[in-house]
Every structure is written in structure tokens, then in C-alpha cells.
Amino acid sequence: MLFETDHLNAQCLEQLASGKLLAVRVRKFVPRDTAGHLGEKIIDHGFDKYTNAPSIGRIGMAFYEAENKPQRMTEYFETVFDNIEELRRRCTPFLSPIDFLRCRLDEVWPAGAHLETLYGKKMSVGLSRVVKPGTTFLAHHDIFSKDAPDSFKAMSLQAQLSANTYLRMPTKGGALQIWNKEIPPKEFDEMRGESYGIEPSLLGAPKLELHPKVGDLLLFDSRKMHSVTSGTDNLRLSLSCFIGYRGPACPLSFWS
Numbered sequence: 001m002l003f004e005t006d007h008l009n010a011q012c013l014e015q016l017a018s019g020k021l022l023a024v025r026v027r028k029f030v031p032r033d034t035a036g037h038l039g040e041k042i043i044d045h046g047f048d049k050y051t052n053a054p055s056i057g058r059i060g061m062a063f064y065e066a067e068n069k070p071q072r073m074t075e076y077f078e079t080v081f082d083n084i085e086e087l088r089r090r091c092t093p094f095l096s097p098i099d100f101l102r103c104r105l106d107e108v109w110p111a112g113a114h115l116e117t118l119y120g121k122k123m124s125v126g127l128s129r130v131v132k133p134g135t136t137f138l139a140h141h142d143i144f145s146k147d148a149p150d151s152f153k154a155m156s157l158q159a160q161l162s163a164n165t166y167l168r169m170p171t172k173g174g175a176l177q178i179w180n181k182e183i184p185p186k187e188f189d190e191m192r193g194e195s196y197g198i199e200p201s202l203l204g205a206p207k208l209e210l211h212p213k214v215g216d217l218l219l220f221d222s223r224k225m226h227s228v229t230s231g232t233d234n235l236r237l238s239l240s241c242f243i244g245y246r247g248p249a250c251p252l253s254f255w256s
């Protein structure tokens, strides 16, 4: 269910998309000491809070924060290139791990990989997430067609993967929990009410609990329920994006 590798390849992406694998860990996707430097550079410039999960810090706006509200959609699309550029700037003189991921997937995937577009506009990619010790990410799923309900682009996805590179980790906790379980959107929305997620204990024991090392890249099917346990010490800093899959002959796509 978990595949560990030193090199990302097309086969493991196929297996994630088809559900044969629950998660892929790419060891040292970013060299460990580089990841440490990147973490410092990214955090030193400060961060904002999520509009719908204020205990989690972030740099860059996630599309799901727009919640299909016209004003926030406008804000999202107006800040796409500033957000992409801001992460790149914070990483300089190192290569941004998100840019590296974009290049790598374009190289390994036969049909290539590019930025996702929605309503004819490029989407943003690369979100820095900062979590303080003691904060849990509630169990949730991430489904593009829920965030863009009127979009053929979103509906045409056959699979949606979450990709996270970890730049700082607590010594204990901060584990990614994944259940081999999908909950239909409507049902989940009733369960969560006003919150973005539900108590992980409601789902029973997770199928996988992963404690990534600094520099690792984890990939998993974001439509499956997942959560992150609270850390005991240190900030937890990750860079994240989604990868869209539309079959073996179609390009992969990136967005946040």
C-alpha cells in the first residue's frame, strides 16, 4: 500500500491513480540540508492564516479557500503569479521544490505535466503550510469538483493526488494518516458542518500513518480521507500542491 523510492516514476503515479497504492514516499526529494535552509528562508518572511482553518499558517492562497465566492475567486486568480513568484523568491538561491516537482513530472510522465487552467485562466501552484505544535489537521478529503462545481475541467479529473514536501518536522507527531476510504461529498459535508473536517477518531484506525523525514516527498490520493496528527515540538512546514490525472495519455496538471 506504501511504496518507497528514491526516484519518482510514471508507474507509481499510475498506481496511485488506480488505487493500487495508497501513498508513495520519495526519499530525499530535496537534500536534507537544503530542505533545512529552505525551511528557514520560507518561515523568516512570515505567513498568513487560512480563512477556513485559522490555526494553520500559509503562504499563498489555496483555490479551495475561494469556496466558489465571486470576490475570493477574483482574488485567487489575480494573485496567481505573485504567489508562484513569492515562493520562488523565498527559495532563492535554491530551486523551489515545487518548481523541481513540476520539471520532474514533466520529464517522467509521457504526456508531460503543466499548470492547471480553470475558466481559461492559469491556476496557482505551491502552498507553504506552517503548523504549530499541538495543532491537528482534521480528517478531510480534497476534491477539485467540489471547489469548482460548475467546471468541466474539474469534473474531467480521473484522480487527484496531493503532493507534499516536508521542510520541517516535529520530532514526534505531525504524521500523515490516510484511510483507504472515500466519503461521498454530500455525506462528508453533513458530517463536518461548518468545520473543514471531522475528528479522525470517527473513522477508526487509519490504514497508513506516515512520519515523513525532512526533505521527503509524499504523494497520495487526496479523495481518500486523510489527517495530520499534532506535533509535540517544532513547527511543521510543508510545501504542497495537487496533481490532476486524466488517464495515461493526458498531461498531468498542477494547482494549489
Ligand SMILES: O=C(O)CCC(=O)C(=O)O
Pocket: 137, 142, 162, 163, 164, 175, 176, 222, 226, 228, 238, 240
Ligand atoms: O501536510 C500533510 O502531510 C498533508 C496535508 C493535506 O491535507 C493535503 O496535502 O491534502
Ligand SMILES: [Fe+2]
Pocket: 140, 141, 142, 162, 222, 226
Ligand atoms: Fe488535504
